[in-house]
């Protein structure tokens with residue numbers, strides 16, 4: 166039996182007096198495609214940001230790729246991770262955000278190759294070759310020398326996905342990647358993510374309000390409310406036959422608002 170690639174063990178997270186996660190535990194297996202769904206404010210984004218070390222934790226342990234994320238061993242004792250350890254661990258994970266945050270003064274290909282060249286010391290030719298392969302994969306090979314301002318929102322988000330993939334992470338995190346896009350541009354971004362999900366063995370965690378997409382994309386859906394996993398299971402069961410009353414209410418509201426699940 167394979168070991169989990171991500172393990173949340175009794176994670177607590179507070180912002181001042183607000184406790185967002187209060188003893189959260191769950192595992193993710195290598196290659197799994199997980200959708201995190203739930204009402205606004207239930208802690209989904211916080212979970213991804215904690216994994217990306219953009220937020221610290223208030224308690225508990227997280228294991229990523231067999232190593233502690235926020236702790237390390239020193240002289241046989243467990244101590245908080247230092248910056249060098251966090252830096253090493255971050256390489257396992259890529260993240261795509263709601264806002265693409267491309268470098269406006271760099272062309273598309275330079276946006277993709279900058280991190281591999283600067284943070285991993287990759288030769289430019291190698292980084293550019295993989296950058297072009299990634300642009301091909303997201304359907305933007307003809308935009309390599311375009312500037313971000315010349316792209317649509319959907320194209321920018323596809324570049325952001327290629328940029329995150331350029332560091333060859335084992336885990337990809339997607340946080341509401343289509344919610345800042347005009348509706349007609351959503352599908353092209355979802356198609357790229359679907360392709361990644363189908364054609365790679367990468368572990369992927371998706372936070373989304375697009376239930377129809379979560380249904381198609383995920384192997385397992387986790388329904389959160391107020392920082393707790395209320396229920397989890399295969400998308401067919403969660404979306405068509407949820408067992409918990411809070412999940413039922415949540416999905417009823419989504420359907421009543423005219424969205425598909």
Ligand SMILES: Nc1ncnc2c1ncn2[C@@H]1O[C@H](COP(=O)(O)OP(=O)(O)OP(=O)(O)O)[C@@H](O)[C@H]1O
Pocket residue numbers: 180183185203204205206207208209210211212
């Ligand atoms: N930096 C912060 N400082 C203070 N409170 C925060 C911070 N980040 C998040 N929170 C609070 O933590 C709670 C959980 O937020 P989070 O963004 O993780 O929820 P979410 O489930 O992703 O919501 P949404 O679906 O609206 O994105 C919310 O009450 C939010 O206001």
